[in-house]
Amino acid sequence: MKKILNNPVDYVDEMLAGMTAAHPEYYRLHGETGRVVARATPGKPGKVGIVTGGGSGHLPVFTGYVGTGLLDACAIGDVFASPSAEQMADAIRAADTGAGVLRLYGNYGGDIMNFDMAGELVEFDDIRCTTVILADDIASAPPAEASKRRGVAGMVYAFKIAGAAAEAGRDLDAVTMVAQKAADACRSIGAALSSCTVPQAGKPTFDIAEDEMEMGMGIHGEPGVWRDKLRTADAIAGEMMDRLFADHPLKAGDRVSVMVNSLGATPPEELYIVYRIVKARIEGAGAHIVMPLVGRYATSMEMAGISITLCTLDAELEGFLTAPCDCAFWRV
Amino acid sequence: MKKILNNPVDYVDEMLAGMTAAHPEYYRLHGETGRVVARATPGKPGKVGIVTGGGSGHLPVFTGYVGTGLLDACAIGDVFASPSAEQMADAIRAADTGAGVLRLYGNYGGDIMNFDMAGELVEFDDIRCTTVILADDIASAPPAEASKRRGVAGMVYAFKIAGAAAEAGRDLDAVTMVAQKAADACRSIGAALSSCTVPQAGKPTFDIAEDEMEMGMGIHGEPGVWRDKLRTADAIAGEMMDRLFADHPLKAGDRVSVMVNSLGATPPEELYIVYRIVKARIEGAGAHIVMPLVGRYATSMEMAGISITLCTLDAELEGFLTAPCDCAFWRV
Amino acid sequence: MAIDRAAFLAAIDRLAAAMERDFDALNAADGALGDGDLGVTMTRGMRLVQEGAAKLPEDLGQLLLACAQAFTKSSGSSYGTLMATGLMAIAKDLKGRATFDAVEVSRLVGLARDAMMARGKAELGGKTVLDSLDAVAKATNGLADLAMVADAAAEAAQSAQASMRPLPATIGRARIFAEKSKGMDDPGMLAMTAIVAALADRQG
Amino acid sequence: MAIDRAAFLAAIDRLAAAMERDFDALNAADGALGDGDLGVTMTRGMRLVQEGAAKLPEDLGQLLLACAQAFTKSSGSSYGTLMATGLMAIAKDLKGRATFDAVEVSRLVGLARDAMMARGKAELGGKTVLDSLDAVAKATNGLADLAMVADAAAEAAQSAQASMRPLPATIGRARIFAEKSKGMDDPGMLAMTAIVAALADRQG
């Protein structure tokens, strides 16, 4: 296992200890469980709170996006495992300034059950909660079953846009509406070249030959749409754009942001090679690219591969997307 | 080869095409060779120019650090290969606003010969050039032969500090002095867990067993000080700090910045696990940490591993290190 | 003879022991179709329950609420959350009572099943723990003798697991391995069979 | 008989052909101790020289300057830069002349050697191309007959390469493989032996 760690059981706690030690100006641990990260300086009273939660191993997702114009708090589980309902409840309490809290997270069964139960737990604290669930991975279910799709990198757009809306003073219902609009505007697809290793498992999540890739694979190694010989960058990017456009065609004049994201090991050099094609395809459809994001925004530790996310914007979404934000991993 | 590319021969040109297309607000290609990246908006007249150059495959090094408060231009070669003297001369011309140009780069024979020749070429343009060479990799030669050491991540500190001095209006000699002081203040060491693959070579630069690591290995796979079974994160970080302190002891009251850098594949989770130890050791020596940098600042594509860099600061260096800067990969 | 705090404490010890015994088996079953943590979830939860056992109150509602919280505290995995959900549903019903009768078991298990269905937004017949509980509720319906209830429950969980074995998984992480899962036990049903057997065991 | 533009054009064709022939051998030799691009460097450079050959001027200084620029343009690798440096040194000396004599070869090669030493900050005896040039300069010293100069030069490069073979590399990328390099040819010396042989070849 080509990983730098101590006892695998301590992976997440040691990660959080180092992260909060390196960036005390951004992050602090909240509550007894040690698995809730909150803003170093809480949002001003009356600001709607935004929380997320999920498994570790996806930095900057989830905890990295706690920051001004982004999230208020995050409950983080073991690698690829949901945090507990208690931890999520703590995150909701940390995020609440009296204006209610939006639960904004990915479409995974365990996370949903726990966030629902967390919501019931904080009812005793009279905290009003709403929910928006990301389901942007088009490879994980056909359009007819879009609600079954997993949430992946589209989350980053939702965090950014909802965070800006909350920072702008919108109330809970308004922030929730904007977040839902952002979630609905996102489509993603991934392609993996290699697996990552969950520390406590100690071996790669899946095997894949040296010359193979898998189109549509999920960020935890969930099976994709095909596995075959590795294609060229232009062929891979082309097919991913074909699939994204087939699911959600762009119209001439559309304004879209696009994210070309590394799953971890794939270097920026190769993201830029891919971006050439992505840009040509979007502009070829007559659409206009706003604030392209090329880098590591939602990863699976050392997994090699990429994901591409399209976020179709209206004036409101574009305004919030391009508004300022600040965390240790991202500044706009 | 787990890489996303087209014809390996086009790797760098396609990377540059995508990078400048994704970030036109930061980068533009300059000159005929297509291998010179310059600021989208040149420094104001009278500002000292700063250029660097070297092989591709190290993003954000080298081209990524072209930006306000950082570099003015960069000549970039094929992966791990020096750009040509002509290309470096073009970069110097792009960087010159009349106040002269500092050549700030790493200690590699090919780069030195070419930057020297480039300097002779631009003498015809009456551009005055100075040189500061980074040699911060303590594993690459003993203290007695410190001038033979390779330049690695310490470069990032030198770019940042010299860039701020130039932005502040210092003249060429002053910027050169500050850059040399920054270069002398940096000590780095790396540890690799896996190799990367140079596209045109098509196979990993070196072989290393699944359970092995190499302490002190260079960013191009240059042999290190030992190869053995993979150690724990705390043991690896501890030995790297031992070696850094042995080369350059910290005194109580020292102010230092530290960089915990991923060579590419190693995820931020693991950098933070390492940072716990790095912080404890520095503070244990009675020194104070200024602006710790934890992330991917100087890489070798998909190589797994880390490097740690210490930069001992005086008031002047700290002022320039913490001054604003802005490029697609880093904002202060 | 009615079930009271003492009976619960004894059952807790039996269940905790059973989960330690099945730790590897449950992890392995879950590992084949999911993330392999089912044994971890159950042992962590039951250890926490046991640690607090001495302080458990007479009020069975309060008692079961404490057991539920042990699971929400110790695990974020689906099964732990579902266990907590089911226990809480029974807790609400028994609030203020110090005992209950064997004849009530069917109704109480039904309450847990329904709360867990709501929590997990899944239906019966999906090859999940829900089918185990549904079988137990039906099999114990109308039975008033504790021994008969226990045997019927254990038998029902056992046979529900067997009858579902050929079907594909439709829920949770296992869903993406639907084909592979045919002929394999659902980890959650396997766990519930062991849980019911431990509770039903009178030799202890 | 003196060396003029025509002789140069013929030599360029012989050298270009030799480098195409040795492409793999030079890459392999450099690959064993460095980055394996020496064949690439030499073929790229000579192709560019050949493309411009028709337009090369009579003035041997200008002619050699153009050849030097072909190498600075086409490669950033050490050897290309060193070739350009050496050619430029000779170009400066021959500026304004249309011919030179065999007896001058030794001095001109010495000029190239010295300029390349200054450029690469390396010394003689380091198992580099410098040692090949030094041997050629010494062996041709005083010889006035072109055929004798050619044979002496080819012989000298050949034997310098052989005599250095047992020594460890001390310069460039090969330095870090000092131990491994013992008994192996220095890629740059190997290349220079081929270059000199091609230039010296009268059948070509």
Ligand SMILES: Nc1ncnc2c1ncn2[C@@H]1O[C@H](COP(=O)(O)OP(=O)(O)O)[C@@H](O)[C@H]1O
């Ligand atoms: N939504 C659901 N509804 C009912 N039962 C479920 C649901 N999700 C999971 N289960 C049950 O839980 C078992 C898996 O539990 P667990 O290993 O804790 O899940 P995970 O680790 O994936 O969160 C399954 O075998 C199934 O019986």
Ligand SMILES: Nc1ncnc2c1ncn2[C@@H]1O[C@H](COP(=O)(O)OP(=O)(O)O)[C@@H](O)[C@H]1O
């Ligand atoms: N500083 C130097 N001085 C003299 N010769 C050198 C120097 N560096 C390299 N060489 C010669 O160049 C050869 C390697 O050339 P090349 O493959 O172009 O180097 P690289 O690809 O590492 O830049 C060596 O075998 C040696 O003969």
Ligand SMILES: [Mg+2]
């Ligand atoms: Mg599980």
Ligand SMILES: [Mg+2]
């Ligand atoms: Mg789990």
Ligand SMILES: [Mg+2]
């Ligand atoms: Mg070479």
Ligand SMILES: [Mg+2]
């Ligand atoms: Mg080279």
